[in-house]
Amino acid sequence: MSRAMKVPPVGDLLATEQDFVHLARMALAGRNQDVQVLLQRLARRYARDNERLSEALQALLRDAPTSDSPLRGVGTAAPIPLDSDSRFPLVRIDQTGLPVQPVLAPTVHDQTNQICEEHLQRERLLQAGLVPSRTSLFVGPPGVGKTLVAKWIAQRLGLPLLVLDLSSVMSSFLGRTGGNIRKVLDYAKASPSVLLLDELDTVAKRRDDSAEVGELKRLVTVLLQEIDDWPASSLLLAATNHASLLDPAVWRRFDTVVNFPLPDEGQLFQALEQYCEKEAAQAELAVVAKVLRSQESSFADAYRLMSTARRRAVLNEVPLSEVLLESCGQQVRQLPFLERVRFAMDLVQADHMSQRRVCELTGVSRDTIRGRLRRQTGQN
Structure with missing residues (x-):
């Protein structure tokens, strides 16, 4: 009757034996990069007590083929895995x-x-x-x-x-x-x-x-x-x-x-600059960025708005800035009145556009804006 071999716990092995077991475990798992790291550590560890072993490991690491060499595209590419039921690529x-x-x-x-x-x-x-x-x-x-x-x-x-x-x-x-x-x-x-x-x-x-x-x-x-x-x-x-x-x-x-947080106003402005490909002025893009940030928009929202506006601008033969401001105005005018007033004041104080343009964009009258400005500056 054969007797099963009793494998000692890793903790009972000598340090060198533990290194060998650890190395074997990573090699069997196919973790080649981790094997190289362990060999680097062992080469330094044995440099004092076993110089020959240390030098042999270092030479092996220098001469070993790099793991960065890609396997795909050189005639030995593995086929893309497929679902066994649908045969669709996974x-x-x-x-x-x-x-x-x-x-x-x-x-x-x-x-x-x-x-x-x-x-x-x-x-x-x-x-x-x-x-x-x-x-x-x-x-x-x-x-x-x-x-x-x-x-x-x-x-x-x-x-x-x-x-x-x-x-x-x-x-x-x-x-x-x-x-x-x-x-x-x-x-x-x-x-x-x-x-x-x-x-x-x-x-x-x-x-x-x-x-x-x-x-x-x-x-x-x-x-x-x-x-x-x-x-x-x-x-x-x-x-x-x-x-x-x-x-x-x-x-x-x-x-x-x-x-990944939602983008702030400055990041939305940078993204809009990339998306518009210099077809819109920075002043208008700053307004669009402020509108998007007020609605907690993402980069995807900004890209979708810009793509739609560029198509409309081409089809209607109008400037892109005009289409962008019109689209933003439609969104702003759906806000409650007090929010529209607050947004209008932000635009005026940021000096992105004239009071007249702010009124057109937000639907807030110039009298309301002027009254708010007087109260803020303490004028009668």
Whole structure:
């Protein structure tokens, strides 16, 4: 009768044995970038006590092929994973470039720039025994630029952007949904890439939600395991519009969390300048930005307004500024009277346009505006 081999707990092993077990575990998981980081650490650790081993490890790291070499597009590309039922692709490769960097809040710009710099200067981090951020969670309302930032990051890093199509991943046979997610994540791990999991809350809902069936709860566990094993040679980005729906364990798995706020007036103005392609004057754009900010609009709202206005301007052969102000005036005049008066006073004091134009835009009479101005200045 064969006897089962008793495996000692990792804590009972010597330090060198623990290093070997840790190295083997990462190698079996296919985490090549993490293997290189560990070897860098071991080379420095053994430099004093085992110089020959340290030099051998350093030589191996210098001569090893780089993990940055992409596998796709050289004749050995893995096929895009398909749903076994519908045969629809489970992931989309987004190849649309961005001509300029998206307008971002300062905190968002700093955090995303840090992520890019970590990957662009990966070798410096590896030499220090560190790895770049592997995963990041984008949180914010719709239309604030989460998807655009994912495109911008992929473009800066020179990596393909893979977008997970959650509508196709959620199979009609719930038992296959976990398999679909694994297919996509394994495909993204196969070579350096940026994977965007859009609408993460669709699959990573709270496991204490009594409305969800057991299979959907198990999907969260599958996702958490995959995030934990994500290689440092690629970048996993996830986006959600409904942070409160996410399972608490999901938050702890991400290296960084980037909160995308609604844009302020200055950011909306910058975005409108990009969208109009110099077809409108800055004074009118400042008014439009003020109107959009008063309604807590997103970048998507600003883009939609500008696109509609540009089409109308071309078809009606009128200046774009005129169409923009007309569209904004329609929205402002739907506000309650006191809000319109307050908005009219803001425009007059900001000196964006004459009192007459403010009256036309807001529907507030000049007498009302003049009376408010006299009371503010203490005149009779």
